Amino acid sequence: MDVAIVGIGIHPFGRTPARSGLQQGAYAARLALQDAGIEWRDIQFAFGGSASAGSADALVNELGLTGIPFINVANGCATGGSSLISAFNAIKSGQYDIGMVAGFDKHDRGAFNADPKELGIGQWYGEAGLMMTTQFFAMKIQKYMHDYNISTDTLAKVSEKAFINGSKNPNAWRREPIGVEEIANSMMVNNPLTKFMFCSPSEGGVSLILCRADHAKRYTDTPVYLKAATMKSRRYGSFEVFAPSQALQQVDGPTVDAAKAAFEMAGVGPDDMDVLQLQDTEVGAEIMHMAENGFCEHGEQEALIQSGATHIDGALPVNTDGGCLANGEPIGASGLRQVYENVLQLRGHAGEHQVPGDPKLAYTHVYGAPGISAVTILQK
Amino acid sequence: MTNQVPIAEGLFTWPAAKPALLASRCKTCGIASFPAADSCMACSGQDVAVEELPGRGTLWTWTIQQFMPKPPYHSNETAETFKPYGVGYLELPGGVRVEGRLTENDPEKLHIGMEMDVVFAPYRTEDNGDEVINFFFQPVA
Numbered sequence: 096m097d098v099a100i101v102g103i104g105i106h107p108f109g110r111t112p113a114r115s116g117l118q119q120g121a122y123a124a125r126l127a128l129q130d131a132g133i134e135w136r137d138i139q140f141a142f143g144g145s146a147s148a149g150s151a152d153a154l155v156n157e158l159g160l161t162g163i164p165f166i167n168v169a170n171g172c173a174t175g176g177s178s179l180i181s182a183f184n185a186i187k188s189g190q191y192d193i194g195m196v197a198g199f200d201k202h203d204r205g206a207f208n209a210d211p212k213e214l215g216i217g218q219w220y221g222e223a224g225l226m227m228t229t230q231f232f233a234m235k236i237q238k239y240m241h242d243y244n245i246s247t248d249t250l251a252k253v254s255e256k257a258f259i260n261g262s263k264n265p266n267a268w269r270r271e272p273i274g275v276e277e278i279a280n281s282m283m284v285n286n287p288l289t290k291f292m293f294c295s296p297s298e299g300g301v302s303l304i305l306c307r308a309d310h311a312k313r314y315t316d317t318p319v320y321l322k323a324a325t326m327k328s329r330r331y332g333s334f335e336v337f338a339p340s341q342a343l344q345q346v347d348g349p350t351v352d353a354a355k356a357a358f359e360m361a362g363v364g365p366d367d368m369d370v371l372q373l374q375d376t377e378v379g380a381e382i383m384h385m386a387e388n389g390f391c392e393h394g395e396q397e398a399l400i401q402s403g404a405t406h407i408d409g410a411l412p413v414n415t416d417g418g419c420l421a422n423g424e425p426i427g428a429s430g431l432r433q434v435y436e437n438v439l440q441l442r443g444h445a446g447e448h449q450v451p452g453d454p455k456l457a458y459t460h461v462y463g464a465p466g467i468s469a470v471t472i473l474q475k
Numbered sequence: 476m477t478n479q480v481p482i483a484e485g486l487f488t489w490p491a492a493k494p495a496l497l498a499s500r501c502k503t504c505g506i507a508s509f510p511a512a513d514s515c516m517a518c519s520g521q522d523v524a525v526e527e528l529p530g531r532g533t534l535w536t537w538t539i540q541q542f543m544p545k546p547p548y549h550s551n552e553t554a555e556t557f558k559p560y561g562v563g564y565l566e567l568p569g570g571v572r573v574e575g576r577l578t579e580n581d582p583e584k585l586h587i588g589m590e591m592d593v594v595f596a597p598y599r600t601e602d603n604g605d606e607v608i609n610f611f612f613q614p615v616a
Contacts, residue, residue: 211547217510219483221547223598223609224540225574230562233538241536241587285538286582331506331517340498340509340571341564342517 098186099311099318100473102131102304103438106199108297108422109268116148116298116425120199121157123300123428127195131304131314138304141165142181143197144174145427154197172374174198175301175430176326176461176469182305183324193306200425202296214337214465228376228464229293231336233285236379238334240287243394245382247287251278252400253378254291254420260407261421263447268297269421292378297423301431303438317442322456322472323360327352329466337465349468350387350460357458357470358389365389368472369454370440371411372433374462375418385413388460388470412450415440426463433459434471441475482598482609486510488527489608494595495527496610498570507571528570530593531615535572537563537585551599565591565612578613590615 104126106119114122120143128135135158143151144167152165170177175198182196209228211221220226239245255275261267278291304314311318329335332346358364365388373388375381382400386393390411399405405413416422416436419429437457439445457473481489487496498507501515502522508515511525543557552558561577563585578594579585591612598609 205545217483217486218547219486219609221544222549223482223576224544224548224550224560225562225576226547227540227544230538230540234536234562234564237538238536238587283539283541285540287538338574340573342506343566343571 096187096189097308098183098305098321099308100303100321100434100438101306101311101314101318102127102133103435104128104130104302105266105432105435106300107266108299108425108432111298116145116199116201116300117153117157119201119298119300120145120148120151120154120197120302123199124154124158124195124197124302127302127304133304133314135159136161138193138195139163139191140182140185140194141197142168142178142194143427144168144170144178145198145200146174146202148199148201148427151197151199151427170463170467171465172376172424172426172463173326173430173461173467173469174427175432176324176459176471179303179431179434179471180324180326180469183321186305186307192310193304196303196305196431197300198427198429198431199300200427201298202425204296209337209464216337216339220339225339226337228336229285229288232377232379233288235334235383237287239379239383245394245397247279248275249382249397249400250287250292250378251275253375253381254278256406257375257414257418257420260415260448261417264416264421267417267421268423269417288377288379294376294419295423297425299422299425299428299432301428301435303431303434317475319438319441320474322363322474323357324469324471325353325356325360326467326469327356333466335466348387349466350384350462353468353470354388354460357472361472361474363456363472368456368458369452370415370437370450370457371413372415372418372436372459373413374460375414375420376424376462378420380462381413381418384460384462388458407448407450415445415448415450430459430461430469433461434473437473441473477604477606479597479606479608482607487595487610489595495530496573496593497525498528499523500526509571509573528573529567532565532567532591534585534587534589534591534612535564535566536587537561537577539580539582549599561585563612565593576609576611578611584614
């Protein structure tokens, strides 16, 4: 049984003091139902996640108590991707005809504050000041720049592009372009990454309605098919966040594994993709994830980014809605935002951030602690 | 005399004439892991033995932590006295790459591949006067 996405809804990302995270989730859910032309009582099941804004299944208090199974999903930054895979499989198996995926969050300002005990690491690791995701990202791109000759200017160009795209997206948080020099010269956070090269925790909500593909036309004239949804955790030897030690021999990370599995499931390859949303927790992540997902060779990013290939009108458009850099990262909603954006792109409804040329295939990728990746491939 | 306690039991030998980081090595596949664990992350084997890691290695990658982390970060610093600190992975030959704080925080003085020693030094002082000892990586003089 193939699976289609027939309804999408989003609550603008950023800061919304007047609404709780749950209310932002409900706002997105109602828009998704409206988009599919259905009522909440038509939904047979739901998967959802929120890291800091309460249990996702509390959404039923807002939407109505209909008795459906609503399962909470918690998988770090890959929460949205994991919810989507769960819903995908629930329909693919034939168990249900139509369901909802929901994600929302509302985080405090400042860097995420992880607890070593929750990840099976000793308390000393946090006490000593090593329990910081920002350090991992900085050390990974530091090594990568050394090995593959990526320049500091290229780091800044990734942020510049993100803020340009954000300025074209009415639902983005950061909507003002920022110049390369200002990005490069902003406060150093973790060398070589400055303040404007990192995304920030934020708020927002996204909801998607999925159904069996042969029912899709009942709900929409423009169904988008979920051709693949995969999720992988780290294997021994991959260099990952929150690792007190790592192997002397490195192997490919979960992103490489999830990407390969997704291309195999969909029966397509990286060259077939028309638009990409790649986890850009910071600029280095976007650069490295271009190669890890198979869209270029290691080191080719320098020329690709300098030539503008990753811009909306380029040959390899990446993070057309501004990505995490311009939207911030509400953990529960972030991966679903990428899918929302790709549905817009494939419907041709992305407005000022629409990629040209009638895109047919679109790709999403999330990465999260402690070393997990989820990928989707959408086709219209 | 000040009482010195390690930041965590089992991370390194303490007290010792020549302290060393402690790893577990899997007797099945030969892989070492830090901190020492009861099972092997590489092959799931449970037949492991604790051994001392070498005291000198090469810097595999690094960064500088420029802002003071929130708790569980626990030093004696305040927002006013916080000093940026280096963090890196030290590749210990025949062992594993261990993550730790660097004694150096000047980015101009750090580069991938440089030799560093594992050193043990006071990290903070507890309310009862105990000095908490942590491990650090220090450029070879």
